[in-house]
Amino acid sequence: MSDVTQKAPKRSLFAPDARTQKRNRAEKRFQYYGMAAVGVGIFALIVLLTSILGSGLSSFRQTYISFPVDLLAERIDPEGNRNPAEMAAVTTFGYMPLLAMSFQAHLEAEGIEHEMGARELAAMLSDDAPAQIRDRVLANPDLVGTTIDVQILVGGRIDGFFKGRVTMASAERDRNVSPAQLVLAQVLADRGDVVTRFNWDFITAPDASGQRPEAAGLGVAIIGSFYMMLVVLALAPPIGVAASIYLEEFAAKNRFTDLIEVNISNLAAVPSIVFGILGLAVFINFMEFNQSSPLVGGLVLTLMTLPTIIITTRASLRAVPPSIRQAALGLGASRMQSVFHHVLPLAMPGILTGTIIGLAQALGETAPLLLIGMVAFVREYPDLMSTHSNSFPLMGDGATALPVQVYSWTQRADPAFVERASGAIIVLLVFLVVMNAIAILLRRRFERRW
Amino acid sequence: MKDLNEMSQTDQESAVDVLKMQARGVDVFYGAGGRTGSAAGMAADLAADKNVTHAIKGVDVDIADKTVTAFIGPSGCGKSTFLRVLNRMNDTIEGCRVTGKVTLEGEDIYDPNVDPVQLRAKVGMVFQKPNPFPKSIFDNVAYGPRIHGLSSNKADLADIVERSLRRAAIWNEVKDRLDAPGTGLSGGQQQRLCIARAVATSPEVLLMDEPCSSLDPIATAQVEELIDDLRSRYSVVIVTHSMQQAARVSQKTAFFHLGNLVEFGDTDKIFTNPSDPRTESYITGRIG
Numbered sequence: 001m002s003d004v005t006q007k008a009p010k011r012s013l014f015a016p017d018a019r020t021q022k023r024n025r026a027e028k029r030f031q032y033y034g035m036a037a038v039g040v041g042i043f044a045l046i047v048l049l050t051s052i053l054g055s056g057l058s059s060f061r062q063t064y065i066s067f068p069v070d071l072l073a074e075r076i077d078p079e080g081n082r083n084p085a086e087m088a089a090v091t092t093f094g095y096m097p098l099l100a101m102s103f104q105a106h107l108e109a110e111g112i113e114h115e116m117g118a119r120e121l122a123a124m125l126s127d128d129a130p131a132q133i134r135d136r137v138l139a140n141p142d143l144v145g146t147t148i149d150v151q152i153l154v155g156g157r158i159d160g161f162f163k164g165r166v167t168m169a170s171a172e173r174d175r176n177v178s179p180a181q182l183v184l185a186q187v188l189a190d191r192g193d194v195v196t197r198f199n200w201d202f203i204t205a206p207d208a209s210g211q212r213p214e215a216a217g218l219g220v221a222i223i224g225s226f227y228m229m230l231v232v233l234a235l236a237p238p239i240g241v242a243a244s245i246y247l248e249e250f251a252a253k254n255r256f257t258d259l260i261e262v263n264i265s266n267l268a269a270v271p272s273i274v275f276g277i278l279g280l281a282v283f284i285n286f287m288e289f290n291q292s293s294p295l296v297g298g299l300v301l302t303l304m305t306l307p308t309i310i311i312t313t314r315a316s317l318r319a320v321p322p323s324i325r326q327a328a329l330g331l332g333a334s335r336m337q338s339v340f341h342h343v344l345p346l347a348m349p350g351i352l353t354g355t356i357i358g359l360a361q362a363l364g365e366t367a368p369l370l371l372i373g374m375v376a377f378v379r380e381y382p383d384l385m386s387t388h389s390n391s392f393p394l395m396g397d398g399a400t401a402l403p404v405q406v407y408s409w410t411q412r413a414d415p416a417f418v419e420r421a422s423g424a425i426i427v428l429l430v431f432l433v434v435m436n437a438i439a440i441l442l443r444r445r446f447e448r449r450w
Numbered sequence: 451m452k453d454l455n456e457m458s459q460t461d462q463e464s465a466v467d468v469l470k471m472q473a474r475g476v477d478v479f480y481g482a483g484g485r486t487g488s489a490a491g492m493a494a495d496l497a498a499d500k501n502v503t504h505a506i507k508g509v510d511v512d513i514a515d516k517t518v519t520a521f522i523g524p525s526g527c528g529k530s531t532f533l534r535v536l537n538r539m540n541d542t543i544e545g546c547r548v549t550g551k552v553t554l555e556g557e558d559i560y561d562p563n564v565d566p567v568q569l570r571a572k573v574g575m576v577f578q579k580p581n582p583f584p585k586s587i588f589d590n591v592a593y594g595p596r597i598h599g600l601s602s603n604k605a606d607l608a609d610i611v612e613r614s615l616r617r618a619a620i621w622n623e624v625k626d627r628l629d630a631p632g633t634g635l636s637g638g639q640q641q642r643l644c645i646a647r648a649v650a651t652s653p654e655v656l657l658m659d660e661p662c663s664s665l666d667p668i669a670t671a672q673v674e675e676l677i678d679d680l681r682s683r684y685s686v687v688i689v690t691h692s693m694q695q696a697a698r699v700s701q702k703t704a705f706f707h708l709g710n711l712v713e714f715g716d717t718d719k720i721f722t723n724p725s726d727p728r729t730e731s732y733i734t735g736r737i738g
Contacts, residue, residue, distance in 0.1 A: 253544055323581035327644070329542055331594040331651060332571035341593070342583055 052429070056422025062199035062214060063159040065125070065188065066151040067106040069099060071137060073145040082141040095130035095137075096122070099152070107184075110191075114184045124181050126153035128208060128215035154194065156213045156416040158185050162196050165415065202423060206379045207405065213416035216409070218424055220378050224294055224399030225363060225431075227382060231298020231394065232305055232362050237355045239302075240309030247310075248317040249339050268307035275304040276368030284372060291373035292398040294382055300372060301362035308358040309351075316350025317343060349443040356439035360432050366403040374404050402428045470655060470685040471513035471536060471573075476550035478506035478531050478540065493549040505531045508550070509711040511704055513655065518677060518686045520700035520717065522693060524732065527706040529689045530578075533657050536687065537573035538566040554655070571598050574653035578660040580640035582632035582647070587624050590632040590643055591615060594651035610650055617683075618646035619676045638669025645676065649684070656680060658688040662695065674699050693733055697721050705729045 011017060016024065075098055079086050100122035107114060107121075114121070129152035136150075137143050153159075157177035160166035162185070171177045188194040205217025251257045279300035283289045289296045320343045328338035344351075369375070382397035400408075402424060409421040479496040480503040496502045506528045513519050513536070521529035531540065538559060540546045552559050559569050571594070582590050591611045594600075601607035611628070615621040620642040624635070632643050641661055648656060658677070662670040677699045680686055690696050696703055697717060704714040705726075713720060713729045724730045 321581075323577060323579055324583065326539070326542070326577060327581040327583065327647075328593075330537070330539060330570060330575035330577065331597070331647065332567050332569075333593075333597050334567050337597055341597075346584065 052422050052425050055419055056424075056426045058163045058165075059202055059419045059423025059426075060199055061163075061196050062202070063154045063162045063194060063196045064151045065154050065194045066149060067103055067193065068147050069102040069133065069150050070105070070147045071133075071144050072098060076134075076137060077141075077144045082144060084138050084141055087141065087144075088138060090134075092130040092134055095134050099125055099130055099133065112184070112187060112191075114180065116178075116180050116184070120178060120181065121184075123176075124155055124158055124185065126155050126214050127212045129153055151195075153214045154185070156414060158182070158194075159196075159214050160416055161185060162189065162194075163419070165419070202420075203427065206381065207377060207400070207408075208379075209377075210412045210414060210417075213412070213414045213420055216417070216420050218402065218405060218427055220381055221400050221402045221405035221424070222427070223381055224297070224374070224378070225401045227294035227384070227394055227399060228298040228301055228401060229359060229363060231295060232301045232359060235298070235302040236305045236309055236358060236362075237351075240306050240355070240358075241313050241351060243306075244310045244313035244317060245339060245344070248314050249335065249343065264307050264310050268311055271367070272304050272365050273367040273371065275300055276371030278303065279368060279372050290395055290398070292376055292378075292400075293395045294397075294399045295394040296372050297369055297374055297399065297401065298394070300368045301365060304365065304368060305358035305362045308361060309354050312354025312357070313347070313351045316347040316354070319350065320346045345446070348446040352442045352446065353439050356435055356442075360435045363431060363435070364403050364428060366401075366407050369401055369404050370407070373398070374400055375408055376400065377408070402431070468515040469512055470515040470555065471511075472551075472553045473509060473511045473513075473532075473535065474551045476506055476509045476511075476532070476535055476548065476552060477504065478528070478535060479503065479547045479549075480505055480543070481545050482547040496547060496549075505709055506535070507709045509706075511711065511714060513685055513687055514702065515654075515685045516681055516683070517702055518681050518688060518700040519702040519704065520696035521687065521689045521704050521706060522691075522696050522732075523706035523712075525691075528709045529704075529706045530659050532706065533659055533687060533689050536655070536657055537570050537575055539570075539575065541566055571651050572653055573655045573657060574648035574651060576641070576644050576648050576656065576658040576661050578663055580637055580644050580664065582635070582640050582643050584631060584633050586629045587615075587632045587635070587643060588628040591646050591650045594647060598651055600651065614646040614650035615643075617649050617680070618642045619672065619679070620646060636669070638665045638672060641665060641669065641673060642676065645673070645680075649680070653684060655685045655687065658686065660689050660691060663691065670695075693721070705732060707732070 073080065075094060076090050077087050078090070100118055103125065104118060104121055132152060133150065136148075155177070157166050157171070157174065158181065161171075161177075161182050166174070166177060166182070168179050168182060171179045171182055185194055201215070201217050203217065203222070204219040205215065206220040207217065208215040247257060247260065279296060283296045283299055284291050324342050324346065325338050328342050329335070333341065376398055378398055378400045380397065382394075382399040384394060406421050406424045406428065409417045409424060477493050477497070482496055482499075482502050497504055509532060511519075511532075521533060523529045534540045534543075535548055535552060536559075538548075540548055548560065554569070554572065558564070583593065585593075588608075588611055591614050592607055595607060595610050601610055612621060612625075615624060620639060623639060624630075624643075632640065635643060641664075645656075645658075645661070661677075662673050665673065674695065677686055677688065681701075688696075688699065700717045702715070703717040703720045705712045705720065705724075705728075707728055713724060713726045715725075720729060721733060724733065
């Protein structure tokens with residue numbers, strides 16, 4: 001005992017020595033680094049969400065104005081026979097004066113004072129409003145000659161006034177809107193004629209031209225994205241999982257399979273625009289599919305998604321303990337039985353996660369779609385079976401996609417499209433969150449112990 | 451020396467023993483790559499190759515019916531490798547080549563016409579680490595009969611499962627929770643479940659690769675008792691590190707050393723009066 005104390009002086013457990021103190025400090029420091037890193041991430045996320053929600057949420061609300069419209073028969077049904085086919089000859093330009101006159105008459109009848117000319121007054125209404133009235137009339141010719149109460153869109157700038165984007169000060173400098181219009185809009189809003197309410201059309205309506213941001217919607221883009229996801233879902237998981245199972249469980253390990261493996265890893269890192277070029281060359285130029293059709297978009301996204309799916313699937317197959325395979329083989333199961341009865345179910349959570357991550361990636365991809373012509377202005381909903389030329393599903397109609405819609409809206413001049421683009425991003429994010437939630441649910445559902 | 455042993459053993463016990471499996475001149479090579487060729491030529495070729503591990507060198511063993519045969523030897527001596535020769539589990543290992551002749555009831559199991567899947571139904575295997583499927587206890591046992599179509603209906607299958615679990619001496623512990631996951635059992639129970647799973651396909655030979663190495667002494671005792679019971683129906687081959695275990699459960703013992711079969715004979719004789727000095731050194735703890 002005394003020998004030991006002589007050789008090494010007794011140290012109290014309560015007083016850490018210099019070495020321990022240094023080590024503890026290093027540990028603390030590392031924890032702070034970690035916290036700082038997480039903090040940066042959270043900060044970035046908060047900034048992103050506030051900026052997108054701040055500028056995008058308002059796109060789900062739209063300002064409408066209601067007043068009675070006289071559907072003068074002599075203007076919109078010159079033949080007088082209520083035949084929709086002949087009434088269709090009157091274009092939206094024929095309806096515009098009707099609205100303007102009705103609006104002016106409404107203001108006079110209600111005794112609302114203003115100092116604007118007819119043109120300036122009419123400019124408060126959306127350019128899209130005549131088209132809406134026309135659609136209603138053509139659908140129901142009995143309306144001709146009557147007076148109907150309508151709720152129609154106001155112009156983008158007036159809408160912006162109620163959302164805080166346009167102010168009196170900015171209206172002074174703006175050629176497209178005047179302070180007088182804003183004053184009148186405020187008066188009408190106080191009377192309850194102008195309301196801002198939830199706008200389903202933003203989600204269901206097709207895109208609109210650059211002069212009428214208030215009417216632009218995501219309907220066509222959502223359907224285009226949905227069709228492309230159908231193609232990806234039908235092709236990518238079966239091909240990817242089959243390839244992974246073969247490579248992981250059956251293929252001999254030799255130079256050739258090594259080469260394939262390296263190439264798959266490289267393909268996962270290839271910029272997505274390269275897949276667009278590939279799609280352009282193979283599907284459009286060589287196989288002569290219709291450009292910007294959902295099928296071509298889906299095929300390109302499938303090619304892009306495959307490496308992700310293959311890599312994650314192989315990783316999750318590899319994570320299944322070999323003892324499970326041996327147990328099955330030892331019982332006289334064939335290799336395929338051991339894979340399909342035991343290995344694949346155990347690898348399922350990982351495979352599903354990889355697949356859904358791949359799909360989410362495909363859903364948000366823009367660059368390759370630009371190259372195959374999906375950036376076009378599309379107002380027609382694409383059909384599964386086109387009525388035009390091609391007989392193959394998803395090949396006839398041109399389509400656009402959610403991220404491409406975001407891209408093209410950010411290109412437009414009107415500031416109202418900034419709000420639209422942010423709104424589209426919110427919709428895209430909602431889809432992504434839903435897909436990830438499904439991934440988590442499925443993983444929970446399939447998770448097993450071994 | 452080896453041949454002499456075998457001769458004397460067969461002479462003494464031929465009246466009792468019915469030959470189940472026979473291995474003659476078995477060589478196993480690892481790292482052989484995709485090499486093919488005539489068996490005899492390949493063995494010499496591979497034995498000469500420095501990059502190839504010669505894991506088993508010309509082993510001859512007879513496995514008798516209704517007998518427990520133990521393989522003992524130091525780690526890396528090839529006893530597990532040789533066990534896997536007997537049901538062609540080595541086929542699943544990349545670059546492993548087996549030469550020589552192994553017969554099950556006179557049929558060459560390495561014949562090109564033999565489907566290893568069918569062979570493994572006849573020669574069951576229990577692994578070192580309990581490896582129940584992450585399924586219910588019932589499904590674990592029922593898996594083999596299902597894939598081999600051994601039952602005609604549900605009642606029949608339930609019957610097979612119960613019989614197998616009884617044979618593996620675990621029925622009383624699990625009969626009330628057949629739907630519980632097999633992975634939720636204790637280690638010893640899991641191993642007996644694996645044995646039940648292996649006997650459910652009615653194998654003729656049961657191979658056990660160190661079945662007790664991850665079990666506590668109580669579970670080990672249970673499994674050993676079980677092995678003794680199983681002997682009445684099956685031919686059991688067990689690889690073990692424990693010489694006491696070999697002495698307790700087996701009637702025949704094979705001692706492997708550096709890929710060679712050093713000595714093969716009656717367990718009593720090997721442990722009391724070994725004819726090879728290496729065997730004696732091993733069982734007395736001097737090498738290994």
